Amino acid sequence: MEHQQKQQNKFGHWIKTSITARMLMVGFLVIILLIPLAYINSLITERSMRQQDVVNEINEKWGNEVLVYGPILKLPYKTYSETKTYNDKTKTYLTETTTHINYAYIFPESLDVTSNVNSKTLKRGNFESAVYTTGMDFKGFYTKPQLQLKDIKDEDIIWDKATVLIKTSNLKGIKNEMNIKLNDSSYTFETNFSDNPKNYSGYLDELESGFLKESDVPKYANINFNFSISYNGSKSIKVVPIGKTTTMHMSSNWADPSFTGNYLPDDETKEITKDGFKANWKVLHINRAFSQQYLNKIPNLNKFAFGTKFVVMVDEYQKSERSAKYGFLVIGLTFLVFFLIQTMSKINIHPFQYLMIGLALTMFYTLLVSISEHSDFLKAYLVAGISVVALITLYSKSILKTFKFPLFIGLSLTALYTFIYVIIQLENYALLVGSVGLFIILAIVMFVSRKIDWNNG
Incomplete structure (x- = not known):
């Protein structure tokens, strides 16, 4: 011991x-x-x-991020297929021609977007999220589609059944009735329901107008258009540059913008102060890797979007x-x-x-x-x-x-x-x-x- x-x-x-x-x-x-x-x-x-979780809940109730592109001219056209059947009685082949309706999607020659954004923060408990209200004005014009380059004849185009499409996220955040003015005519949009899962990186909701008057379709001359969308949104605003020449001007009272996407605003015109920012973009068709017209369906163009993020920059x-x-x-x-x-x-x-x-x-x-x-x-x-x-x-x-x-x-x-x-x-x-x-x-x-x-x- x-x-x-x-x-x-x-x-x-x-x-x-x-x-x-x-x-x-x-x-x-x-x-x-x-x-x-x-x-x-x-x-x-x-x-x-x-x-x-709280930020997502706030954004879900106020309005999610905004991605929009349009207007897109949707033109139906006819294609033909032949079916041959053998007739035992006459010992000859019978040829039957079937007509099919397909669609061409035409992007505008010029697209100008003006977005005025009023931003603020919403708080819940100790957490906050950046949200905004924006008014977006779109204007531009269409030229006559060059569908003969796709082996489609003018006489096969059904001009009086043309419509206009707008693709967008955040349908819930839209605050105004959607109308587009073509020349002196006004057309109302309705939602096209789709069973595809909708998310920001994939499918977008689709708005489609009624049938256009033949005089409001660029069959012989350029057709001017303009429309406006007001959103309650959050996180970001993005636009896809589908115009052959696309310009966008954005102004906001948000002092900490984060410019995002494939294209940045012009340094010469960009202004950022403690009271907000102003920015201008210009994108030419040569700057992007997609065409001005598509047959049958439009590919996913979301990756070509550009715009601004509105986020609370200080992450404690x-x-x-x-x-x-x-x-x-x-x-x-x-x-x-x-x-x-x-x-x-x-x-x-x-x-x-x-x-x-x-x-x-x-x-x-x-x-x-x-x-x-x-x-x-x-x-x-x-x-x-x-x-x-x-x-x-x-x-x-x-x-x-x-x-x-x-x-x-x-x-x-x-x-x-x-x-x-x-x-x-x-x-x-x-x-x-x-x-x-x-x-x-x-x-x-x-x-x-x-x-x-x-x-x-």
Whole structure:
């Protein structure tokens, strides 16, 4: 019994005095603290998914993103097929001709779009989404279709059964009756129901007019058109450039636009201020990889769309998640500072005290997430950082019994949190700044630890 007690005392003395034992203990505690860090990352992911669910719910009720292209002239035409049957009585072949009705789809020669967007944010609880109301005006003209290039004769075109199509997402968000004016005639649109699954990246809803007067079809001369659509929408507005020459002018009170799609606005005319933006696009038929007319069906042209995204640019959860990824670094470097102080000053720090310091460091991230839901990220980061730095500094004062070491720890943590905040804000230079910063930290640690006698433990 006495021998066992001596062995335990010897082991306890080794833990207190051995540098190797302290290093193993600190490393073990760092690994243990990865467990609460993992839970914190799960919490951030859960809150981020909850935010996305709320945003989707807001957008679903207000109006989803808008993708629109049209008007498309739909021309029926006749094709013929022959069937030969053998007559046993007359010993001859009988030829029967069958007429089929097919459709040609003609895009306009010129298309001009003007979109005035009034944007705002809608909030539900701690979450918000960018929504808008827009009025879109379309005008342009058709020229006579060149269907003879497709081996279709003019006499086979059924001019008096022509209609006009508009393809769009977000039918629910349309706020006005849909009419198109061709020359001096006005035509009303109705929805074509389709069993195809409708989603933004695939099929679009289709609006079709009634039959056009033959005088309103470009049989002999150009036909002018114009129509307007008002939407309640969210996320983005996009247009497919189906005109041989397509122009779009967009203006909005949204200060953080993200221009998206295959074509960007002209830099010379683009204006972005704190009060909103103005942008102009011009797309020629030579700039896109599709034709001005199609037979039988229109291919999916969504990938050629261009426009603007209206999103809340500051994603607090994304920044919190990026910050939490540095949790291992913060805990490891803080423990390293305490370890060096303990080794160089011979002050004993109990494993429990290391554990309390580590838990205080993990609390930074829960404070950051919870406060950022009610404030902006900078204020949340300052409150969480100051709270944790002050707590650890005061706690280390009771451990280290001096003023200089706690002050050094407080300054080190302040510098570390500032360094991480700078990295979070950077995008293109985050890796470069992070690598240089870590190299400097490593150099400082190597310089400070050069006089430690590592053979003592």
